[in-house]
Amino acid sequence: MDKLDLLVVVDPYPSATAAMAAMPGKPEDLNPNRAVYLLPAATQFETSGSCTASNRSLQWREKVIDPLWESRSDHMIMYQLAQKLGFDKELCKNYKMQKVKGLDEPVPEDILREINKCVWTIGYTGQSPERLKAHMKNMHVFDVKTLKAKGGKDKETGYDFTGDYFGLPWPCYGTPEMKHPGTSNLYDTSKHVMDGGGNFRANFGVEREGKNLLAEDGSHSLGADITTGYPELDHILLKKLGWWDELTDDEKKAAEGKNWKTDSSGGMIRVFMKNHGCHPFGNAKARAVVWNFPDPIPQHREPLYGTRPDLMAKYPTHDDKKAFWRLPTLYKTVQDKNIADKVHEKFPLILTSGRLVEYEGGGEETRSNPWLAELQQEAYVEIHPKTAADRGIRNGDRVWLLGATGARLNVQALVTERVDTGTVWMPFHFSGRWQGADMLAYYPKGAAPVVRGEAVNTATTYGYDSVTMMQETKTTVCNIEKA
Amino acid sequence: MARMKFICDAERCIECNGCVTACKNEHEVPWGVNRRRVVTLNDGVPGEKSISVACMHCSDAPCMAVCPVNCFYKTEEGVVLHDKDVCIGCGYCSYACPFGAPQFPSQGTFGVRGKMDKCTFCAGGPEENGSQAEFDKYGRNRLAEGKLPACAEMCSTKALLAGDGDVVSDIFRQRVVQRGKGAEVWGWGTAYGSAAKQGA
Amino acid sequence: MRKILILSAVTAVMALGACSEKPQELVSPGNDKPVQSGTGVAVFTQPGWTVGDKASWANQLKARANYGMNDHQRAPK
Numbered sequence: 001m002d003k004l005d006l007l008v009v010v011d012p013y014p015s016a017t018a019a020m021a022a023m024p025g026k027p028e029d030l031n032p033n034r035a036v037y038l039l040p041a042a043t044q045f046e047t048s049g050s051c052t053a054s055n056r057s058l059q060w061r062e063k064v065i066d067p068l069w070e071s072r073s074d075h076m077i078m079y080q081l082a083q084k085l086g087f088d089k090e091l092c093k094n095y096k097m098q099k100v101k102g103l104d105e106p107v108p109e110d111i112l113r114e115i116n117k118c119v120w121t122i123g124y125t126g127q128s129p130e131r132l133k134a135h136m137k138n139m140h141v142f143d144v145k146t147l148k149a150k151g152g153k154d155k156e157t158g159y160d161f162t163g164d165y166f167g168l169p170w171p172c173y174g175t176p177e178m179k180h181p182g183t184s185n186l187y188d189t190s191k192h193v194m195d196g197g198g199n200f201r202a203n204f205g206v207e208r209e210g211k212n213l214l215a216e217d218g219s220h221s222l223g224a225d226i227t228t229g230y231p232e233l234d235h236i237l238l239k240k241l242g243w244w245d246e247l248t249d250d251e252k253k254a255a256e257g258k259n260w261k262t263d264s265s266g267g268m269i270r271v272f273m274k275n276h277g278c279h280p281f282g283n284a285k286a287r288a289v290v291w292n293f294p295d296p297i298p299q300h301r302e303p304l305y306g307t308r309p310d311l312m313a314k315y316p317t318h319d320d321k322k323a324f325w326r327l328p329t330l331y332k333t334v335q336d337k338n339i340a341d342k343v344h345e346k347f348p349l350i351l352t353s354g355r356l357v358e359y360e361g362g363g364e365e366t367r368s369n370p371w372l373a374e375l376q377q378e379a380y381v382e383i384h385p386k387t388a389a390d391r392g393i394r395n396g397d398r399v400w401l402l403g404a405t406g407a408r409l410n411v412q413a414l415v416t417e418r419v420d421t422g423t424v425w426m427p428f429h430f431s432g433r434w435q436g437a438d439m440l441a442y443y444p445k446g447a448a449p450v451v452r453g454e455a456v457n458t459a460t461t462y463g464y465d466s467v468t469m470m471q472e473t474k475t476t477v478c479n480i481e482k483a
Numbered sequence: 484m485a486r487m488k489f490i491c492d493a494e495r496c497i498e499c500n501g502c503v504t505a506c507k508n509e510h511e512v513p514w515g516v517n518r519r520r521v522v523t524l525n526d527g528v529p530g531e532k533s534i535s536v537a538c539m540h541c542s543d544a545p546c547m548a549v550c551p552v553n554c555f556y557k558t559e560e561g562v563v564l565h566d567k568d569v570c571i572g573c574g575y576c577s578y579a580c581p582f583g584a585p586q587f588p589s590q591g592t593f594g595v596r597g598k599m600d601k602c603t604f605c606a607g608g609p610e611e612n613g614s615q616a617e618f619d620k621y622g623r624n625r626l627a628e629g630k631l632p633a634c635a636e637m638c639s640t641k642a643l644l645a646g647d648g649d650v651v652s653d654i655f656r657q658r659v660v661q662r663g664k665g666a667e668v669w670g671w672g673t674a675y676g677s678a679a680k681q682g683a
Numbered sequence: 684m685r686k687i688l689i690l691s692a693v694t695a696v697m698a699l700g701a702c703s704e705k706p707q708e709l710v711s712p713g714n715d716k717p718v719q720s721g722t723g724v725a726v727f728t729q730p731g732w733t734v735g736d737k738a739s740w741a742n743q744l745k746a747r748a749n750y751g752m753n754d755h756q757r758a759p760k
Contacts, residue, residue, distance in 0.1 A: 144757050357499055371507035374514055375500055418527040559717060609715040613722020626718040629729035629743050636751055646748040647741065654753045661755055 002029040010039045010077060013364040014447045016431035016455065022442040023434065038444070040071035047073040047100075049108040050132060057147075057167025057182065060132040066101055076105040116176065120261045120269070121281075123171020126180045134159040135166055142166040147184060165196060173273060173280065175266040180273070187286075192223045193273050199224075202231050202282025208291070215283045225276040226283070233272050233280040234259035246271045294318055294466045304334045304463045305404055305476045307344045307422060318466050325469055334462060347404050347477035349387065353428040353456045363429035367449035379430035379453025380412040383480060387424070388415045391482060398483040400436075401426070403459025404476060410436035410483060411454050424480060428473070431455040485648040486542065486561030487604050487626075489635070490655050491535045494662075495642035498523050498533040505637035506537070509605070510622025515589040518602045519634055535634070535643050538563065538584035538602035546576035546585060560626070561648075562604040567620050570598045604645070605632040 001007065001017075002025045009018050021036045044051070046067040052058050067073065072080075080103075082088040094114045095106040109129040116125045134154040135142075141152035141161050149161035168182035173193075183196045191197025199221045207213055214229025231237065235255055238244050247255060251267025260268050260280040272278050289296045302312040318331040338344075358376045359366040366372050381401055383393060393399055393413050401409040401424075410433070411426065419425050432439050432452025440448050456473075463472030498521050506512065506519045519537035540563045547555035547563060554569035555576075576599060577585040588597040607624030610617035617624060625632060635645035644651045721734035728734075732743035749756055 370514060371504045374507075375503065416527045556715070558715070564715070606718055612716055612718065612720060613724045613727075624718070624722060626744075627720070627722045628724075628727050629721075629732050629740060629747075631744060631747055631751070638752075641752050641754055644748070644752050646744055646752070650745050650748045651752075654748065657753065657755050 002026070002034065003031050004034055005031060006035050006037075008037045008039065010041050010074070011364065012041050012043045012071065013368055013449070014038055014444050015362065015364045016439065018444065019432065019439045019442040019448075020434070023439060039077055040069065041077065042067040042071045042073040046071065047075075047105075047108065049075075050112050050127070050129070052170070053167070055167075056169035057165070058127045058132055058170070059167055060129060060136050062136075072103070073100070073105060075108065075111060076100065076103060079104065079106055117264070120173075120263070120266070123173045123180070123183070125266065126172030126174055126176050126178065126182070127168045127170070128176035130157065131159065131164075131168060131176055134161070135164065135168070139166070148181075163195065171198075174269040178266065178270050178274060189219070189221045191221065193221050193277055193279050195222075197221045198279050199283045200286045201279075202229070202284035204284070204287065206231055213284050213287075215285055220283055221277065221279060223277040224279075224283075226278050229283045229285075230278070231284075232259060232282040233268055233278075235263075235268070238268055238271065243271050243276065246275055302335070303472060303475045304331065305338055305343060305347075305461045307348055307350055307477055309339045309342075309344055312339055321466075324464070329464055329469070330462070331466070343404060343477060347402065347479045348422075349478050349480060350423045351401070351403070351426065351456075351459060351476050351478040352423060352474050353426050353460070356427045356429055359427070359429035361429065362431060364431070364449060367429065367432075367451045370450055373450035376427075377451055378412045379409075379427065379433070379456075380414045381409075381480065382414045382416050382419045382425040384417060384419050384421045384423070385415050386421045387480070388413060391480060393480070393482050399480050400483050401454075401459060402479045402481065404461050404478065405459055407458040408435050409454040409456070409459055413480075424478065426456040428456045434458075485650075487540060487606075487646065488561075488648040488651055489537065489539060489632075490644045490651050492642040492644070492655065492658070493532050493534045495640040496521070496533040496535060497640055497642070499639050501637050501639050502535045502634035502643050505633040506602070509625075509633040510603075510618075512600070512622070513588055516586040516600050518584075518586060518600065535638075536582055536584075537634070538580075538604070539582055540604055545579035545581070549575045549579045551575060556609075558606060560606075562606045562626070564603055564606060564608055564621075565599065565601070566609050567598045567600075568609075572598050574599075605630070 001021050007017075007021055009015060009021075018036075018038050024030075044061055045064040048061055048063040050058050051061050079088060079092055082091045092106050094117075095110040097104040098107050099105070112127070112129050112132075116128055119125060134157055137156075138152060138154055138161060141149045142165075143150065147166040149164045149166070152161045153159065154161070163179075163181045165182040165184045168180075169184055170182070172182045173180045180194065181196050183198060185196070186198060187200050188197045189199050199215065199219070202214060205213055212229070214231065217228045219229070220227050226241075235244070235258055238247075238255075244252070247265075247267045251263075251265040251270075254265035255263040255268050258264075258268075260272070263269070269280050272280050295301075300315050301317045302308065302315045304317060306312060312335055316332065317335045320331050320333050321329045356376055358372045381399065383399075388394070391399075393415065395413065395415040397413045398410060399413045401411055403409065409426075430451075430453030432443075432449055433454045435458075436454075438452060440452065459476065459478055460471075460473045461476040463476075464470065465472070500521055503517070503519050503521060510518070512518055519535060521533050521535050523531060523533040525531045540561055542561065544555065544557070544563045546565075547557070550565075551573060552569050552571055554567075555563060555565045557563050572587065574585070574587065577583070577587070584601045585599045586601055587599060603621050605623060605625035607613075607617045607627065608621035610620060612624050612627040623633075630636070632645045635643045638644075644654055717737075719735060719737050719740045721728060729743065729747070731746070732739040
């Protein structure tokens with residue numbers, strides 16, 4: 001971090017990143033031209049906007065208070081950065097501005113409307129701010145088990161909720177006027193597409209190696225006019241089916257030469273779904289063999305850092321990739337080196353990490369909350385009684401966790417049978433202590449979290465998923481010794 | 484109107500500490516004072532059980548019986564409250580309470596142990612209902628607002644129930660009748676419908 | 684002899700009197716108003732009951748308990 005030219009932290013809390021940037025390292029590493037900026041961002045209560053949950057439904061959050069002190073909302077920060085770089089007019093050309101504490105801020109409703117206008121593929125188009133706000137004001141009309149509204153009208157706008165699923169879970173296809181109810185369960189052929197039903201998408205071509213990839217006769221969503229497989233919707237398909245003239249003149253102008261993903265009127269989607277009950281992304285077979293992945297069917301491959309070189313020989317990892325998302329990414333080289341260096345002898349325990357109830361994510365926000373901090377005051381490592389006994393460690397002792405990265409973490413030991421003899425577990429929510437030392441002095445005054453602890457990712461090692469490039473934080477090796 | 488009571492359903496308590504956090508937040512309870520806490524037995528072992536414990540607002544309260552300065556009183560709803568202005572911080576109520584409800588702040592007028600603090604069933608104290616003075620000393624008075632204790636209202640699994648004893652035991656009885664006991668409480672049939680209704 | 688008997692009997696009764704349950708009704712602060720008199724802060728008060736009316740307060744709490752804590756009432760069987 002000392003070598004960087006520029007570091008910008010945008011967060012309601014300064015975070016361990018800011019503290020680490022302030023913490024002095026080796027003097028020869030420090031870049032004299034380094035600039036570090038901490039921009040206080042507003043929390044979700046200081047601005048309004050839509051919020052998507054992991055069940056795919058959206059909610060509209062209302063602003064509760066104006067941003068405190070000097071904090072600004074994320075979209076205001078982006079707008080002001082664009083202004084400094086000179087392209088704010090292009091970035092915000094579809095947004096009206098509102099004044100927040102005297103400064104211009106893009107209106108959050110307009111930002112959602114811009115998304116509604118173009119994200120056709122995953123169905124982020126039907127959830128207009130108006131529909132979402134009506135849902136939020138009338139939660140009582142939605143059934144508690146199915147989340148579907150059987151009826152009801154919003155008092156202020158007269159919006160009719162009938163058929164809507166709460167939060168209009170994406171994909172919610174078409175324009176808001178088309179009033180798609182959202183999709184509660186994906187690919188559900190027992191429902192009509194205008195009731196949230198669907199079939200499997202035709203994303204992988206029409207045929208492969210002589211086999212038909214589209215759905216067979218009789219496999220379709222409820223009430224679909226086409227009762228067999230069909231490819232993705234485009235203007236050619238619509239014309240062939242003879243449904244082109246169901247478009248209005250304006251829609252025809254926008255849809256000519258386009259497919260359902262590039263038709264800015266949403267007319268093709270409207271005709272296909274509402275008039276004929278068919279799904280715009282096509283009707284194809286689901287596939288169990290993913291031919292474009294490195295492993296078409298999941299194979300077991302030992303991790304780069306493991307405690308079983310014999311299994312690494314039997315289930316080796318992937319070959320190195322010269323350019324993976326434009327970066328050279330190593331697999332086999334690292335694993336082979338670890339076998340050669342006998343890493344498993346120096347670090348005979350598998351280290352994995354996981355969640356605690358009291359904290360969330362990196363823990364900056366939740367460890368700053370006094371009520372939650374009181375419930376989990378120490379970073380700790382779970383060790384099996386045998387592993388602990390072998391090292392003379394008792395429950396509550398302080399221990400050094402030695403990572404294969406060279407890191408040394410000073411944490412408390414929790415001796416339990418929750419982990420087996422070869423594994424240890426650490427929560428990943430902690431930060432603010434570095435190799436045994438408290439970083440309190442390096443946080444901006446008064447802005448340190450209540451509870452600080454060692455960050456487990458100081459000890460996690462190199463490794464990336466072969467498709468998504470997700471980092472390997474769930475398995476590595478370590479050793480533990482009494483402090 | 485029956486007495487106000489808590490019931491914590493040990494089958495449903497998942498040790499999320501939502502009740503603890505709700506109470507802390509609602510009354511801005513200082514560090515070290517635990518009006519409500521979750522007790523877990525057999526932690527990490529199959530058969531683990533948790534239960535949320537705070538003042539039980541006993542009908543025959545031992546704290547009230549032993550207090551040397553008689554700072555305790557009971558409201559018409561059966562809520563056991565006390566007057567911090569009279570309390571001398573002797574800690575005798577803490578000895579007497581079988582649930583460990585009386586808490587003592589780490590710093591206070593008496594140095595090592597300050598005035599006793601405990602769960603008020605969100606009914607405040609002798610100060611004017613809803614006043615700042617009441618909030619500073621005892622926390623929020625939710626009963627006077629027509630609400631129920633924050634811990635029970637916040638419980639994520641509806642394990643912790645609070646309210647009129649008749650109402651609460653009715654809810655609990657309905658739940659037990661519906662779900663059975665022992666092995667029948669958990670399982671596929673309970674989550675997705677009884678075995679008789681299970682199709683595929 | 685009788686005097687001692689009567690004296691000891693009276694003493695015993697008086698001593699045993701301490702064993703009976705002391706009444707634990709509203710004792711010290713007579714100034715703590717009952718919760719049904721409300722807080723006077725309208726914005727935080729739950730609508731649906733009349734301030735001062737015990738029965739309406741009890742009904743409001745009963746409805747609230749069933750709405751918030753009784754999932755069997757709201758979910759279809």
